[in-house]
Amino acid sequence: MSRIGVFVCHCGENISRTVDVEKVAEAARGLLGVAHACDYKYMCSDPGQALLKKAVAEHRLDGVVVAACSPRMHEKTFRKATEQAGLNPFLCEMANIREHCSWVHEDRDEATAKAIDIVHMLVERVKRNRKLQPISVPVTKTSLVIGGGIAGIQAALDIADAGHRVVLVEREPSIGGHMAQLSETFPTLDCSQCIMTPKMVDVANHPNITLHTYSEVEEVDGYIGNFQVKIRKKARSVDMARCTGCGVCMAKCPQKKIPNSFDRDLGMRPAIYVPFPQAVPNVPVIDRVNCTWFKSGKCGVCQKVCGPGAVDYAQQDEFVVEQVGAIVVATGFNLYDISEKPKGSPIKGYGEFGHGKIPDVIDGMTFERLASASGPTGGKILRPSDGREPKQVVFVQCVGSRAREKGISYCSKICCMYTAKHTMLYKHKVHDGQAYVFFMDARTPGKGYDEFWRRSIEQEEAVYIRGMVSRLYQKGDKIVVMGSDIAVGIQVEIEADLVVLATAVQPRQGAELLAQKLGISYDQYNFYSEAHAKLRPVECATAGIYLAGACQGPKDIPDTVSQASAAAAKVMTLFAKDQLEREPIVAKVNERFCVGCFACKKVCAYGAIEEKEIRDRQGNLVKVVAYVNPGVCGGCGTCQATCPSKSVELDGYTDEQILAMIETL
């Protein structure tokens, strides 16, 4: 006969508002095998846990059911308390009468009856629970960082400085990301390159960091502490070991008119190129689509002029497999595109803003390149169409963002601040120019942010006009901006020389594909989801994978750096132990009944099923059965549902337990 204790929580009023908790405790007391039942206002609080521990000792309990919130919330808490009371922690189960009952029902009597049923089911399950021991797995103390922007760089440096090896993978030929493209940064107006490039050099020189640029993550296998990552190193056509970065190849390349995407296609680059002069590593890449050699088999100039003989046209994509214990995802963002069918987006662009076909309507990042000292214009603000200096510049905020019609309802968070910065940069460079900003709200929550925004109005004399722009159209060499000042209630028209749109921040293209490789979840916009919005903001629900930067949601540089350091701290916490303890909720094979059909192997999402030979004493093969590697098993139970001979069972969720639970109803 079991001696189970049932502990019913009020959860303040969250549960007791709709469920008569005393009645639930009363009913539980009458169940077969229940030795003790009580209720308490906050079971998770210190006195609540003390109540549980005391009851275990007093009533010599051999199982615990806590009727409270979801196990995702507090299962760990109560299992720990059970363990401290001297019981095996896996003899404690949660009956979810909050999310599954009180929060979703209104009728008190019916909700109470349902809560009693839930408790009864869990009592039957706990009766059949086995004592389990946590599984220890070794931890590979190497971390993978995906993305070499400021988030990835910060996380990599922090982890590497703690003495652990870091593998940094960057898709582009150079690390640096978006921050390397910026001119100056808010709210201090210090030069982005000046604070960014030293960090890039640190990454390249750090003995603990292995840098894979122009590479992509191909496959990810394994689990926390033991991931295997296959990285595709795209063919650079230049031998990294031999290249000295002298730049002769770039100077001699006859193809010089290729738009440089780093300069938002405003500047030109050769076919063999580094995206920008401060690139790390300073090794060029051949753009095989535009290179004459790859197009026609003629030319070969770069190979001839290369002193060290580093140019290698025959180079192929290479694959590297790295063993890592943790993964930091820092893939960053893209800017929303207003053209008719933005690439990889279900959202239609802005027809009323000319679908991106008006040459002097640019986005914020293009303006950054115009304002950057290392940009295509050498830091002069010039119109892309005719190279004249614009005297009237109109900035439009919230293009794409906060536009449900465009499928994006979130605020991109950084645009208010960078637009304020743009007005300042513009005023500093064009003294007789006038900047206008059309905005709906100015959202400046950050240290020194609101002061910065006010400064752009009060001192730099930007004219802020509250109200969204209705339409932009070309008229001669001007762009007519039609808006309205809603503070006055009058239509406003401005003939602008240049229009800068603060377009929405979106996740990187293909963010969802990477998420599928990693097995992490993402939201409707493809931003990666954190495990808990408030309390676990840098961890994924998938153990061992952490998030940093704008891949999780729009973020400015200070927030990105904070999150990257936080993710690094989480990785270091994981690496602080040699062995990792994980929950023993794994599948086990009954080898007597297993017929070796390996249907389970086909469905296992974790690759945990192995083939095991059973031999007799003489060494003759008796049969081949399935074996579940407990270190790899994710405890999902798919194999159990699939097995035709019912010989795989998941601890804590055996067929016997499930049937007993159903039978109570």
Add this chain to the structure above:
Amino acid sequence: MKNTKMTLSARTMNLDFVRKVEKLSGTSVRRCFQCGKCSAGCPMRSFMEHPPNRVVRLLQLGQYERVLAGRSIWYCASCETCSTRCPNKVDLAAIMDALRKCSWDARGPSKESFVQLANRIFIENVRTYGRQYEMRLAAVFNVKSGQFLKDIMLGPSLLAKGKLKMFHQKNRNIHEIEKIFSRIEELRRKGGAL
């Protein structure tokens, strides 16, 4: 004018005018972030076509003609509720004063209201008699504004209660008061007063 479209450019935004107003009032219009607290507490709001916050907004956009065309600035009672409560220390009452001066200088008395007329007769009375002479104030105002019978029924009861005197009483130190007026006129000639 009131609702026609605004075309903004360096030419159409008269920032010199705004700077003049800022200098006269000793306050910055750019500090205003349009929270609307001035309009929320303004006792004369319902008489104005541009509420106080919009007056500042139009100044920010250099639209002085729109501000001066309306009667808002003349209906401001200078109670200073707006200036007292402004979170940005924009002295709106002082801005209104400056705007009234600018309007007077530019186009004389407003056709939108009789406030200036009333003010002028009030001040002239003080200068002439050294104190207020209500009977004359009412009579001259009614004649000059063309509303001969305005508030005439209030007269008998005010007279009966002694609130309105038939004949004026002259201040003994009238020459001292004349000195004040002369000094202000002198200052005004030099541009030191509104």
